[in-house]
Amino acid sequence: MNLRQWARDLAMGVRFAFSGGREGWIRALLTAVGVGLGVALLLLTTAIPSALSVRHERSEARSSLFVGTSVRSASDHSLLVADAGTTFRDKDILGRALQPEGPHARLPPGVDAFPAKGEMVVSPALKKLLTSDEGRLLRERLPERIVGTIGESGLLGPAELVLYRGADGLASRVDGGRVVRLEHFGNPNASPERMDPVLLLLVLVIFVVLLMPVAVFIAAAVRFGGEQRDRRLAALRLVGSDSRMTRRIAAGEALGGALLGLVLGSVFFVLGRQLAGTFDILDISVFPSSLNPSPLLALLVAVAVPAAAVLVTLFALRGVVIEPLGVVRTAKPARRRLWWRLLLPLAGLGMLYPMLGQGRDHGDFNQYLVTGGVLLLLVGVTSLLPWVVETVVGRLGAGGVAWQLAVRRLQLSSGTAARMVNGIAVAVAGAIALQMLFAGVEDDYTRSTGKDVSRADMQVTVHSGSDVAGAAATFRRTEGVRRVTALSQVSLGAARKDPDLGSEMMVGDCAALREVAALPSCRDGDIFALRGGEYDEGTTAKLARPGRLLYIDPSYGDSRGREIPWHVPAGLKQADAIKDPNGIKRSGFLLTPGAVPPPAAPALTGQFFLTFDPAVPDAVEHARTASARIDPLADAMQWTSTRQTPKFAAIRTGLFVGATCVLGLIGASLLVSQLEQLRERxxxxxxxxxxxxxRRTLGLSVLWQTAIPIALGLLLATAVGMTLGAVLLRMTATPVTVDWSSVLSMTGIGAAIVLAVTALSLPPLLRLMRPEGLRTE
Incomplete structure (x- = not known):
């Protein structure tokens, strides 16, 4: 057999796929829709690396604080940048205050001109929010006039909230942290950070778990229209085609549907790419222009899908006898063998076994072994499920009419039923394993913030130069604020510049000071030296000698301080440090307002701990607005007891977004498959x-035909998913625990999708259940 004969037979099959009248077109269209949905998701997946790369490049190009190259003195190219970000409800707003110091100062990406003081340039999403009724409270916090919008090159996504506001007077506040002087944005010397091996393992498993159901659905879609195809194959044998030629023509028909599926998949991808710009999932959005599939990966999809269609069809027909008078498929088939089906998951376990106990301390996990092992375990679900369905339905007994109709249909075509639920079973198995892995390692990436949320709900830092007493009064008048603890602090040293002994001075009334120390007695004018502070190592005792000359706000390196002299008074009291609301035992000196030297007041940085009234729904927003009015560069931080590592949280977000797409594909493909089976019958x-x-009996029978295979598929998926999850946990050197809530939730989601598909297929079923359907030409 030469390639020319193969090509001729496949081409004939492609012609048959589109020249069989309305039936042929419907069959080809169903196949193409099923394949197209899978192809679209594969193309979107291949575009993810491009989108992530674009987001990283844009993030680096506009970076300024902490990573920007800071310069010491002003020049024609220098620019002062301060952190002016805020949070509105649950959305973070990236904000920067800009003050150019020369005519050639570099603009941030996406900005055409510097805003003047009282003006700001915002992203389109933030502009929409500010002009809406929802953003009324935020507009009070950002009163500047909007003079422009930020272009796409300066944003990570269309839904990102970003602003650049004009400012002045930033030169005196340069500290190399929240306020910096730079001559360009970005960090050209940044080097890629090595990812944690466990996080890398999570990413690998997520990609395999999300893409495997897509491949299963594509393989199932190319086998639509089996019964009509059987009659055509028998007719081909009748006119003289041999069995091998007939199988190649059948493969050509599947190839035709797959090629049309590639076209539809490209259309679906373009539509999905445009729609991606309108969605904001967990604060993640992308521009359509960023979703560019890798040419090599796109070519791989274009070649693999048609090739898979041909191979799957030839594999499906390997045990089918095609004769001129019909296809021998209704005779009792040979029982499926179990032994080779068990080899696949066992081989997957064998590939993962060498990495058991490796954890994050023994280098990266072998990517090929991880991918191959997880892939074989999930493929094991697709190979075991037909055997499980055949074995179980073969032993089902008598029941009502609907039950008997459903069971008999399953006994005659258990393979078709298994194919229909293979994708959902694979998705659920992978989801269970991932949820177990996430739950097992979550504690390693979740840290306690140390904040005592029973003592405060928010901490506001108002920088030096502000009226601390006036700020405290403003917060007390703010709607929803029930309690305010006002403390101020400033550094203290034994020398004017770069002191070798240094500590801190905290100022507050007696009630506020009792939040950081156990005071023996207190009245205005008292000064205390703290004992038992963390990391003190006797420094406070050395500095607290009466009459010693110390300096408030000394200078360090390039950072200029006020260098205010202060003599330790003779009437110094001792106090024992206790944990403050931040969970820290302070060291140094505590001063009541009456003991503060007047020249030191402008050097104090205000720390305010706010407690809210839970009956006021927007108390947090009112407090943030008040802090912005007191100091536009104030840092208002709402407290939580724990915080997750950003990369771990980002990977979990990516899993959620990917799982949403895959579940949508599962539902759509199951509906197409169900409609195709109803049309054939x-x-x-x-x-x-x-x-x-x-009709009620027939409807129940269709429900049973769906419910029995999906129940068996979910049971198998649960067993395989828990096994894979346990192995992955052992690989990360984490104790094996079963997160039953996740297992039950994933199983419930799978069952809910099938129930929804069954409900959507009932209207077409009722239309098909008419005696007029017996008419023929």
């Missing part, structure tokens, strides 16, 4: 109705 359904079978 319309004459049988019409005959049953004509003989007096109740």
């Amino acid at each position: 319309r004459k049988l359904l019409s005959a049953l109705v004509a003989f007096g079978t109740r």
Whole structure:
């Protein structure tokens, strides 16, 4: 057999796929829709690396604080940048205050001109929010006039909230942290950070778990229209085609549907790419222009999908006898063998076994072994499920009419039923394993913030130069603020510049000071030296000698301080440090307002601990607005007891977004598959109705035909998913625990999708259950 004969037979099959009249077109279209949905998701997946790369490049290009190259003195190219970000409800707003110091100062990406003081340039999403009723409270916090919008090159996504506001007077506040002087944005010397091996393992498993159901659905879609195809194959044998040629023509028909599926998949991808710009999932959005599939990966999809269609069809027909008078498929088939089906998951476990106990301390996990092992375990679900369905339905007994119709249909075509639920079973198995892995390692990436949320709900830092007493009064008048603890602090040293002994001075009334120390007695004018502070190592005792000359706000390196001299008074009291609301035992000196030297007041940085009234829904927003009015560069931080590592949280977000897409594909593909099966059986359904079978009975039978395979598939998926999850936990050197809530939730989601698909297929089923369906030409 030469390639020319293969090409001729496949081409004939492609022609048959589109020249069989309405039936042929419907069959080809169903196949193409199923394949197209899978192809679209594969193309979107291949575009993810491009989108992530674009987001990283844009993030680096606009970076300024902490990573920007800071310069010491002003120049024609220098620019002062301060952190002016805020949070509105649950959305973070990236904000920067800009003050150019020369005519050639570099603009941030996406900005055409510097805003003047009282003006700001915002992203389109932030502009929409500020002009809406929802953003009324935020507009009070950002009163500047909007003079422009930030271009796409300066944003990570269309839904990102970003602003650049004009400012002045930033030169005196340069500290190399929240306020910096720079001559360009970005960090050209940044080097890629090595990812944690466990996080890398999570990413690998997520990609395999999300893409495997797509491949299963594509393989199932190319086998649509099996019964009509059987009659055509018999006719081909009748006109002289041999069995091998007939199988190649059948493969050509599947190839035609797959090629049309590639076209539809490209259309679906373009539509999905445009729609991606309108969605904001967990604060993640992308521009359509960023979703560019890798040419090599896109070519791989374009070649692999048609090739898979041909191979799957030839594999499906390997045990089918095609004769001129019909296809011998209704005879009792040989029982499926179990031994080779067990080899696949066992081989997957064998590939993962060498990495058991490796954890994060023994280098990266072998990517090929991880990918291959997880892939074989999930493929094991698709190979075991047909055997499980055949074995179980073969032993089901008698029941009602609907039950008997469903069971008999499953006994005759258990393979078709298994194919329909293979994708959902694979998705659920992978999801269970991932949820177990996430739950097992979550504690390693979740840290306690140390904040005592029972003592405060928010901490506001108002920088030096502000009226601390006036700020405290403003917060007390703010709607929803129930309690305010006002403390101020400033550094203290034994020398004017770069002191070798240094500590801190905290100022507050007696009630506020009792939040950081156990005071023996207190009245205005008292000064205390703290004992038992963390990391003190006797420094406070050395500095607290009466009469010693110390300096408030000394200078360090390039950072200029006020260098205010202060003599330790003779009437110094001692106090024991306790944990403050931040969970820290302070060291140094505590001063009541009456003991603060007047020249030191402008050097104090205000720390305010706020407690909110839970009956006021927007108390947090009112407090943030008040802090912005007191100091536009104030840092208002709402407290939480724990915080997750950003990369771990980002990977979990990516899993959620990917799982949402895959679940949508699962539902759509299951619906297409269900409609295709109903269409093939319309004459049988019409005959049953004509003989007096109740429609309720037929509807129940369709429900049982769906429920039995999906129940078996979910049980198998649970077993395989828990096994894979346990192995992955052992690989990360984490104790094996079963997160039953995740297992039950994933199983419930899978069952809910099938129930939804069954409900959507009932209207077409009722239309098909008419005696008129027996008419033919």
